[in-house]
Amino acid sequence: MANIRPVGDRVVVKPAAKEEVTKSGIVIPDTAKEKPQEGVVIAVGSGRLLDNGERAAIDVHEGDRVLFAKYGGTEFKLEGEEYLVLKESDILAIVG
Amino acid sequence: MANIRPVGDRVVVKPAAKEEVTKSGIVIPDTAKEKPQEGVVIAVGSGRLLDNGERAAIDVHEGDRVLFAKYGGTEFKLEGEEYLVLKESDILAIVG
Amino acid sequence: MANIRPVGDRVVVKPAAKEEVTKSGIVIPDTAKEKPQEGVVIAVGSGRLLDNGERAAIDVHEGDRVLFAKYGGTEFKLEGEEYLVLKESDILAIVG
Amino acid sequence: MANIRPVGDRVVVKPAAKEEVTKSGIVIPDTAKEKPQEGVVIAVGSGRLLDNGERAAIDVHEGDRVLFAKYGGTEFKLEGEEYLVLKESDILAIVG
Amino acid sequence: MANIRPVGDRVVVKPAAKEEVTKSGIVIPDTAKEKPQEGVVIAVGSGRLLDNGERAAIDVHEGDRVLFAKYGGTEFKLEGEEYLVLKESDILAIVG
Amino acid sequence: MANIRPVGDRVVVKPAAKEEVTKSGIVIPDTAKEKPQEGVVIAVGSGRLLDNGERAAIDVHEGDRVLFAKYGGTEFKLEGEEYLVLKESDILAIVG
Amino acid sequence: MANIRPVGDRVVVKPAAKEEVTKSGIVIPDTAKEKPQEGVVIAVGSGRLLDNGERAAIDVHEGDRVLFAKYGGTEFKLEGEEYLVLKESDILAIVG
Numbered sequence: 001m002a003n004i005r006p007v008g009d010r011v012v013v014k015p016a017a018k019e020e021v022t023k024s025g026i027v028i029p030d031t032a033k034e035k036p037q038e039g040v041v042i043a044v045g046s047g048r049l050l051d052n053g054e055r056a057a058i059d060v061h062e063g064d065r066v067l068f069a070k071y072g073g074t075e076f077k078l079e080g081e082e083y084l085v086l087k088e089s090d091i092l093a094i095v096g
Numbered sequence: 097m098a099n100i101r102p103v104g105d106r107v108v109v110k111p112a113a114k115e116e117v118t119k120s121g122i123v124i125p126d127t128a129k130e131k132p133q134e135g136v137v138i139a140v141g142s143g144r145l146l147d148n149g150e151r152a153a154i155d156v157h158e159g160d161r162v163l164f165a166k167y168g169g170t171e172f173k174l175e176g177e178e179y180l181v182l183k184e185s186d187i188l189a190i191v192g
Numbered sequence: 193m194a195n196i197r198p199v200g201d202r203v204v205v206k207p208a209a210k211e212e213v214t215k216s217g218i219v220i221p222d223t224a225k226e227k228p229q230e231g232v233v234i235a236v237g238s239g240r241l242l243d244n245g246e247r248a249a250i251d252v253h254e255g256d257r258v259l260f261a262k263y264g265g266t267e268f269k270l271e272g273e274e275y276l277v278l279k280e281s282d283i284l285a286i287v288g
Numbered sequence: 289m290a291n292i293r294p295v296g297d298r299v300v301v302k303p304a305a306k307e308e309v310t311k312s313g314i315v316i317p318d319t320a321k322e323k324p325q326e327g328v329v330i331a332v333g334s335g336r337l338l339d340n341g342e343r344a345a346i347d348v349h350e351g352d353r354v355l356f357a358k359y360g361g362t363e364f365k366l367e368g369e370e371y372l373v374l375k376e377s378d379i380l381a382i383v384g
Numbered sequence: 385m386a387n388i389r390p391v392g393d394r395v396v397v398k399p400a401a402k403e404e405v406t407k408s409g410i411v412i413p414d415t416a417k418e419k420p421q422e423g424v425v426i427a428v429g430s431g432r433l434l435d436n437g438e439r440a441a442i443d444v445h446e447g448d449r450v451l452f453a454k455y456g457g458t459e460f461k462l463e464g465e466e467y468l469v470l471k472e473s474d475i476l477a478i479v480g
Numbered sequence: 481m482a483n484i485r486p487v488g489d490r491v492v493v494k495p496a497a498k499e500e501v502t503k504s505g506i507v508i509p510d511t512a513k514e515k516p517q518e519g520v521v522i523a524v525g526s527g528r529l530l531d532n533g534e535r536a537a538i539d540v541h542e543g544d545r546v547l548f549a550k551y552g553g554t555e556f557k558l559e560g561e562e563y564l565v566l567k568e569s570d571i572l573a574i575v576g
Numbered sequence: 577m578a579n580i581r582p583v584g585d586r587v588v589v590k591p592a593a594k595e596e597v598t599k600s601g602i603v604i605p606d607t608a609k610e611k612p613q614e615g616v617v618i619a620v621g622s623g624r625l626l627d628n629g630e631r632a633a634i635d636v637h638e639g640d641r642v643l644f645a646k647y648g649g650t651e652f653k654l655e656g657e658e659y660l661v662l663k664e665s666d667i668l669a670i671v672g
Contacts, residue, residue, distance in 0.1 A: 005670045007635050007642075012669065025175050036170050036181070043669075046635060051147045051627045059103050059142060066103075067172060067181070074612050074668055076643060079601050085612070085643070085668040092170055092181040093108065093139075094101045121271050132266050132277070147243045155199050155238060162199075163277070165266060188266055188277040189204065189235075190197045217367050228362050228373070243339045251295050251334060258295075259364060259373070284362055284373040285300065285331075286293045313463050324458050324469070339435045347391050347430060354391075355460060355469070380458055380469040381396065381427075382389045409559050420554050420565070435531045443487050443526060450487075451556060451565065476554055476565040477492065477523075478485045505655050516650050516661070531627045539583050539622060546583075547652060547661065572650055572661040573588065573619075574581045 004078070006045035009088045011060060013039040013068060014081065026067065026095055036092055037070045042083065058088050065096040100174070102141035105184045107156060109135040109164060110177065122163065122191055132188055133166045138179065154184050161192040196270070198237035201280045203252060205231040205260060206273065218259065218287055228284055229262045234275065250280050257288040292366070294333035297376045299348060301327040301356060302369065314355065314383055324380055325358045330371065346376050353384040388462070390429035393472045395444060397423040397452060398465065410451065410479055420476055421454045426467065442472050449480040484558070486525035489568045491540060493519040493548060494561065506547065506575055516572055517550045522563065538568050545576040580654070582621035585664045587636060589615040589644060590657065602643065602671055612668055613646045618659065634664050641672040 006012050016038040026038055041064045047055035060066055068091050073084040102108050112134040122134055137160045143151035156162055164187050169180040198204050208230040218230055233256045239247035252258055260283050265276040294300050304326040314326055329352045335343035348354055356379050361372040390396050400422040410422055425448045431439035444450055452475050457468040486492050496518040506518055521544045527535035540546055548571050553564040582588050592614040602614055617640045623631035636642060644667050649660040 003672065004643075007667045007669055008665065010668060026172055036172055045669075048145065049624065049632050050149050052149070053626050053628070053630055053632050054149055056145050056149050067100075069170060074643075074645060076602055076612055089104065091103045092106060093103055093141075096099060122268055132268055144241065146245050148245070150245055152241050152245050163196075163268060185200065187199045188202060189199055189237075192195060218364055228364055240337065242341050244341070246341055248337050248341050259292075261362060281296065283295045284298060285295055285333075288291060314460055324460055336433065338437050340437070342437055344433050344437050355388075357458060377392065379391045380394060381391055381429075384387065410556055420556055432529065434533050436533070438533055440529050440533050451484075451554075453554060473488065475487045476490060477487055477525075480483065506652055516652055528625065530629050532629070534629055536625050536629050547580075547650075549650060569584065571583045572586060573583055573621075576579065 004043055004083075006043055006085060008045050008055075009048035009058065010045045011058065011086050011088055011091060012042040012044075013066065013073075013084050013086055013091075014042050015039040015084060016065075036067045038065065038067055038095065039084070040065055041091075044088075048088065060088070060091050060094060064094045066094055067092045100139055100179075102139055102181060104141050104151075105144035105154065106141045107154065107182050107184055107187060108138040108140075109162065109169075109180050109182055109187075110138050111135040111180060112161075132163045134161065134163055134191065135180070136161055137187075140184075144184065156184070156187050156190060160190045162190055163188045196235055196275075198235055198277060200237050200247075201240035201250065202237045203250065203278050203280055203283060204234040204236075205258065205265075205276050205278055205283075206234050207231040207276060208257075228259045230257065230259055230287065231276070232257055233283075236280075240280065252280070252283050252286060256286045258283050259285045259287055292331055292371075294331055294373060296333050296343075297336035297346065298333045299329055299346065299374050299376055299379060300331040301354065301361075301372050301374055301379075302330050303327040303372060304353075324355045326353065326355055326383065327372070328353055329379075332376075336376065348376070348379050348382060352382045354382055355380045388427055388467075390427055390469060392429050392439075393432035393442065394429045395425055395442065395470050395472055395475060396427040397450065397457075397468050397470055397475075398426050399423040399468060400449075420451045422449065422451055422479065423468070424449055425475075428472075432472065444472070444475050444478060448478045450478055451476045484523055484563075486523055486565060488525050488535075489528035489538065490525045491521055491538065491566050491568055491571060492523040493546065493553075493564050493566055493571075494522050495519040495564060496545075516547045518545065518547055518575065519564070520545055521571075524568075528568065540568070540571055540574060544574045546574055547572045580619055580659075582619055582661060584621050584631075585624035585634065586621045587617055587634065587662050587664055587667060588619040589642065589649075589660050589662055589667075590618050591615040591660060592641075612643045614641065614643055614671065615660070616641055617667075620664075624664065636664070636667050636670060640670045642670055643668045 044058045047058050072090050073086040140154045143154050168186050169182040236250040239250050264282050265278040329348050332346045335346050360378050361374040425444050428442040431442050456474050457470040521540050524538040527538050552570050553566040620634040623634050648666050649662040
């Protein structure tokens with residue numbers, strides 16, 4: 001894909017297509033109040049800026065299959081594929 | 097279960113089925129304003145990021161039977177079982 | 193009672209039954225905007241997480257008779273008795 | 289009075305009765321948006337918890353006659369007398 | 385006037401009477417959204433509590449003629465004169 | 481002009497008259513959601529109070545031509561001229 | 577262009593004209609809740625003020641092609657061209 005580098009504590013995720021959801025066995029109930037979504041981490045930023053001026057390494061890595069809160073992310077399309085830019089804090093868990 | 101690692105200060109909990117609730121003797125009154133729920137900790141994250149860049153170890157451990165505030169958690173299903181991803185601060189107490 | 197350990201800056205309190213209220217002589221006026229309540233501390237957590245990663249010891253102890261703001265606490269029942277999980281900051285004063 | 293020790297950055301104040309208000313000469317206009325009130329400090333807590341784990345001594349003392357913002361305080365009655373538990377930050381000034 | 389010592393980061397100001405407003409030449413337009421007011425600093429507190437437990441000296445002094453945001457202050461009357469208790473951050477500028 | 485010293489992280493700005501706007505070539509579209517405005521810095525305060533008790537020097541200087549967010553500023557008139565007291569954070573950019 | 581220096585943690589961006597959007601291949605779906613936009617960084621400020629009084633260098637540079645959240649930026653026109661002043665935190669990713 002074209003080069004994309006998230007800024008700060010942001011992460012780019014490719015949401016799982018429907019057929020992929022079954023790979024990790026995770027099923028999201030339709031009745032869930034805040035519905036999470038599964039995807040794969042494509043790129044991570046340099047991390048949150050700490051009060052001492054350093055950046056804290058992001059706790060997920062390129063290629064991780066993750067569960068994330070869709071709320072708060074920003075969608076965009078690149079070469080016909082859909083992606084999301086999320087904050088690290090929107091990533092709930094690494095699965096698989 | 098499939099491998100699941102919560103990110104940061106998050107915890108994965110398996111909510112107690114109804115028959116399990118009686119094990120610790122805890123009963124949640126139906127009239128409670130903010131109704132807590134009982135469950136078992138399945139996995140814990142690496143802990144909250146401190147301002148000095150370190151992570152604070154989470155105060156509950158895998159296998160702990162806990163009382164938690166349902167509000168704020170995110171439900172998901174894995175291999176037919178229901179789980180929740182919670183923030184450490186949603187865990188009220190360890191019981192049993 | 194069954195073992196219960198509050199997490200972080202939380203405290204478990206047994207609210208005073210009506211006949212106990214008179215022991216310390218405290219009376220809560222019905223007209224009070226934010227009505228406090230009296231009770232006894234049953235268990236305290238490990239304390240609030242500080243930015244340096246340590247925990248600050250909680251300022252009340254097991255057995256203390258306290259005045260607390262009911263708002264914000266979470267009720268539960270254990271072996272037929274009612275309890276509340278509160279944040280340390282919901283405890284207003286130690287009385288008696 | 290019965291022993292009462294406020295917790296953390298809280299202060300117990302005995303509101304001035306109407307005839308006492310004139311002692312310091314302070315008059316609160318009825319038209320004031322946020323109406324302050326006069327009273328005497330009965331007891332002070334151990335002070336606000338700082339990020340380094342120490343507590344900052346409270347800036348008022350037992351016996352101080354103070355002007356305070358009534359909003360935010362919690363009323364209670366002890367041996368027939370009315371008191372308020374306030375946060376230190378609700379105390380506006382020491383008078384008299 | 386009777387002794388009055390503001391607490392923490394608070395300041396007591398005597399609002400300028402109408403004829404005094406012209407002394408510094410400041411005129412407040414009636415159309416201003418957040419209308420400032422002119423007055424004289426009567427007393428200052430010990431300053432804002434810092435995270436290291438020290439207090440930061442207040443940036444205005446007794447006798448300073450100041451422009452302040454009326455919003456947020458608390459009015460009171462002392463020996464027939466009107467005063468306001470303000471937070472240091474409500475003081476916009478020193479004039480004259 | 482009469483002496484005016486902003487307090488803390490505040491800045492006094494003289495808004496540009498309409499004919500002056502063209503000097504830097506900046507034009508503010510009428511359709512802009514949050515309409516910025518151009519002006520000249522007249523005076524700057526001692527800077528924001530840091531947690532270590534020092535003050536951070538303000539990033540603009542007397543005489544700077546600036547673009548600022550009008551929202552949040554406080555208007556006043558001095559010797560027939562209109563001025564605004566703004567927070568440093570309301571200054572968007574230095575132009576010209 | 578005329579000289580423009582953003583203040584603090586702000587960045588000036590020239591939004592991409594429609595024909596430029598295709599250069600990096602990024603397409604923003606019309607259905608996106610919070611629609612991002614593409615542009616080029618024209619100038620960056622001295623960075624966010626840290627609690628120790630230093631400034632943290634901004635994570636994007638002049639000439640970077642960026643994806644940004646339009647919400648929160650301030651539009652202005654300079655020599656007939658449209659620009660935006662954004663906070664560094666409104667920049668989502670560097671692309672291209």
